[in-house]
Amino acid sequence: MASQIVSAVGVMIVGVFACAFYYWLSDKLLNLALPVRDGDVTQASRNLNRRATVRPWLFLGPALLLLGIYLVYPVIATFILSFYDRSGVNYVGLANYRWAIFDDGFRQSIFNNILWLAVVPAACTFFGLVIAVLTDRIWWGNIAKSIVFMPMAISFVGASVIWKFIYEYRGAGQTQIGLLNAIVTFFGGDPEVWIAMPFWNNFFLMIILIWIQTGFAMVILSAALRGIPEETIEAAVIDGANGWQIFWKIMVPQIWGTIAVVWTTITILVLKVFDIVLTMTNGQWSTMVLANLMFDWMFRGGGDSGRSAVIALIIMAAVTPIMVWNIRQANREQGGH
Amino acid sequence: MANIATRIRRVGLPRLIVHLSVLFIAILWLVPTLGILVTSVRDKGQITTSGWWTAFSSSTQTSAGRLGDPSTARQEGANYVISGSVFEDGQGGTVRAFGVRVQEPSAFPADEPADLGEGETLTVKPDGSYVYTKNAPFEGSRGKRIYLSVASPPAFTFDNYRTVVNAEGIGQAFINSLTVTIPATIIPILIAAFAAYALSWMHFPGRTLIIALVVGLIVVPLQMSLIPLLRLYNEVGSFFGTSSKTYAGIWLAHTAFGMPLAIYLLRNYIAGLPKEIIESARVDGASDFEIFVKIVLPLSFPALASFAIFQFLWVWNDLLIAIVFLGTGRDQLVLTGSLNALLGSRGGNWEILTASAFITILVPLFVFFALQRYLVRGLLAGSVKGG
Numbered sequence: 001m002a003s004q005i006v007s008a009v010g011v012m013i014v015g016v017f018a019c020a021f022y023y024w025l026s027d028k029l030l031n032l033a034l035p036v037r038d039g040d041v042t043q044a045s046r047n048l049n050r051r052a053t054v055r056p057w058l059f060l061g062p063a064l065l066l067l068g069i070y071l072v073y074p075v076i077a078t079f080i081l082s083f084y085d086r087s088g089v090n091y092v093g094l095a096n097y098r099w100a101i102f103d104d105g106f107r108q109s110i111f112n113n114i115l116w117l118a119v120v121p122a123a124c125t126f127f128g129l130v131i132a133v134l135t136d137r138i139w140w141g142n143i144a145k146s147i148v149f150m151p152m153a154i155s156f157v158g159a160s161v162i163w164k165f166i167y168e169y170r171g172a173g174q175t176q177i178g179l180l181n182a183i184v185t186f187f188g189g190d191p192e193v194w195i196a197m198p199f200w201n202n203f204f205l206m207i208i209l210i211w212i213q214t215g216f217a218m219v220i221l222s223a224a225l226r227g228i229p230e231e232t233i234e235a236a237v238i239d240g241a242n243g244w245q246i247f248w249k250i251m252v253p254q255i256w257g258t259i260a261v262v263w264t265t266i267t268i269l270v271l272k273v274f275d276i277v278l279t280m281t282n283g284q285w286s287t288m289v290l291a292n293l294m295f296d297w298m299f300r301g302g303g304d305s306g307r308s309a310v311i312a313l314i315i316m317a318a319v320t321p322i323m324v325w326n327i328r329q330a331n332r333e334q335g336g337h
Numbered sequence: 338m339a340n341i342a343t344r345i346r347r348v349g350l351p352r353l354i355v356h357l358s359v360l361f362i363a364i365l366w367l368v369p370t371l372g373i374l375v376t377s378v379r380d381k382g383q384i385t386t387s388g389w390w391t392a393f394s395s396s397t398q399t400s401a402g403r404l405g406d407p408s409t410a411r412q413e414g415a416n417y418v419i420s421g422s423v424f425e426d427g428q429g430g431t432v433r434a435f436g437v438r439v440q441e442p443s444a445f446p447a448d449e450p451a452d453l454g455e456g457e458t459l460t461v462k463p464d465g466s467y468v469y470t471k472n473a474p475f476e477g478s479r480g481k482r483i484y485l486s487v488a489s490p491p492a493f494t495f496d497n498y499r500t501v502v503n504a505e506g507i508g509q510a511f512i513n514s515l516t517v518t519i520p521a522t523i524i525p526i527l528i529a530a531f532a533a534y535a536l537s538w539m540h541f542p543g544r545t546l547i548i549a550l551v552v553g554l555i556v557v558p559l560q561m562s563l564i565p566l567l568r569l570y571n572e573v574g575s576f577f578g579t580s581s582k583t584y585a586g587i588w589l590a591h592t593a594f595g596m597p598l599a600i601y602l603l604r605n606y607i608a609g610l611p612k613e614i615i616e617s618a619r620v621d622g623a624s625d626f627e628i629f630v631k632i633v634l635p636l637s638f639p640a641l642a643s644f645a646i647f648q649f650l651w652v653w654n655d656l657l658i659a660i661v662f663l664g665t666g667r668d669q670l671v672l673t674g675s676l677n678a679l680l681g682s683r684g685g686n687w688e689i690l691t692a693s694a695f696i697t698i699l700v701p702l703f704v705f706f707a708l709q710r711y712l713v714r715g716l717l718a719g720s721v722k723g724g
Binding site: 019274 | 352355356358359360362363366367368369370372373376384385386387388389390512513515516517519520523524527528529531532534535536539540541544545547548549550551552553554555556557558559560561562563564565566567568569584585588589590592593594596597600624625626629650653654655656657668672673676677680687690691693694697698701702704705706709712713716717
């Protein structure tokens with residue numbers, strides 16, 4: 001056990017040194033290969049230029065290599081694999097796409113994903129905004145913020161255990177040890193198996209993600225709210241606006257851009273939601289979502305790379321508009337720099 | 338800042354309502370985690386018989402006991418008496434009531450003589466001692482079966498933790514998680530920092546294109562990478578004649594998947610460093626390598642820390658990459674993976690699940706509370722900029 005930790009720390013040290021050594025060595029080699037001596041001025045200046053041309057690529061090299069192997073190549077390969085059969089050998093044209101359109105499991109997953117997309121980003125942003133506004137007004141607001149923000153640090157699997165315990169079901173008449181069923185029976189209701197209720201169980205899974213992500217929305221929106229120029233609110237107060245009007249007509253419009261960022265960030269997260277469904281239901285009781293369906297097909301019956309590639313591409317297609325928007329936004333900023 | 342806050346305060350909801358709603362929200366967010374924390378230190382038997390919110394009061398449970406067998410009876414005047422304790426060794430608690438039929442375990446209150454008919458009387462005291470009297474000799478060879486309603490005092494224990502760390506492999510998984518997380522957090526920082534420096538302070542053709550590529554790759558779903566990489570890993574593994582599921586493999590995978598966000602965050606920061614410092618160092622004849630190591634790296638510490646926290650939390654909490662790229666053997670299963678496995682195999686054993694879950698969230702929670710400032714700063718740099 002201890003030796004494993006020692007080896008991990010060892011790897012870390014060796015890895016860091018190897019990286020540092022690479023950058024140092026490549027820099028030295030470059031200087032050696034393209035010498036700048038005092039004698040020949042034209043040669044020296046040409047070599048200086050060459051160095052300036054090569055050096056950025058030495059700095060970027062490892063990063064680009066990793067990005068290429070782990071992200072760019074797989075995107076292309078997945079696209080190609082989607083036209084091949086389960087083993088990835090025989091070309092099958094659009095058969096995998098046709099399968100997806102008519103497959104019940106796929107439709108179910110799409111439906112559930114849309115449900116998640118409709119509820120989770122909206123709920124997180126709304127609660128985040130409300131909590132940000134409320135906590136900004138009281139002296140112990142930062143403590144409350146920390147508490148709401150805390151689930152961000154908890155893994156989806158850990159959060160699933162936490163909430164599975166809340167949803168725990170015991171037969172009617174027994175002592176309920178799950179908080180939700182205890183509350184329901186306390187008020188005279190019948191205990192339910194929450195995660196097995198068709199359709200509604202999706203919402204019980206979503207609550208977990210909302211619980212985790214509201215803190216993120218709150219932190220970012222709270223910073224945006226503090227950035228609102230004081231004069232605008234002052235003017236509204238003088239004009240006799242009430243708190244409700246100030247919130248909706250003065251504050252919200254000014255942080256619209258940040259709300260959009262929070263919304264899209266959570267949207268991307270929701271599209272990739274996997275751990276929660278895997279640990280809570282593993283897709284049973286009609287809770288399957290795309291990421292889990294894809295994982296399922298990756299290994300089901302030895303794996304079907306064609307079908308899982310199609311499912312991955314659907315997820316990719318859904319994030320593409322956000323990706324394009326991000327790139328345009330970044331390029332615009334670039335112009336100012 | 339303070340001014341604006343007072344102003345909003347003046348026009349908003351009444352103070353009391355704000356306080357109460359924030360209190361309600363805070364409790365709502367805290368209670369789920371509190372539930373597993375409390376449950377993880379409760380006695381195994383109590384977890385299943387009462388809700389964790391009653392952990393600090395006594396819980397009542399039904400148990401069965403057997404009175405002494407007829408051969409131990411002694412004669413007292415006209416009566417025959419068996420006495421002793423209904424509790425077996427080590428069992429504790431307070432008897433609230435008892436009964437002789439399983440359907441009615443609380444038919445008779447404790448400490449009062451109960452008439453069982455046929456001339457039999459049974460008295461069970463709260464401490465478990467009993468006196469069983471009959472006006473004729475007892476018959477049969479075995480003692481009488483009785484049912485008890487026993488209130489046990491709150492019992493807290495670290496046994497659950499002891500069990501999961503040793504018997505359920507959580508201890509080993511903890512080490513495995515550290516083995517995955519430490520290198521996968523540190524190594525990407527250096528690589529990304531060099532790339533970020535090149536993208537901020539060096540001029541070369543294609544720079545804008547690479548920045549756009551990095552921004553685009555931030556949102557590429559992991560799912561896109563899984564199939565081709567799994568194939569690649571298998572090929573590489575069989576080429577070298579080793580397993581395709583190695584620590585080196587997952588270190589590289591986490592390094593690469595964290596790379597776009599790392600470059601983006603660090604570039605935002607490094608590009609914002611004062612131009613004069615870098616220019617004057619250049620004029621003094623420092624090479625880019627020297628500028629990076631001696632000036633940029635130390636100045637970028639806040640950004641490096643922010644990213645390190647992100648990457649740490651992300652790697653530690655990851656399940657998907659771990660189950661795809663790392664084996665499921667005892668020496669490779671990480672905490673999230675073993676927790677997932679326990680959910681399947683020990684679905685109803687909450688003493689095991691809650692203790693395991695708490696161990697998995699312990700380290701991230703510590704990092705979170707210790708370094709919250711950097712985490713918030715990183716989040717803001719990563720998101721508000723885009724808006």
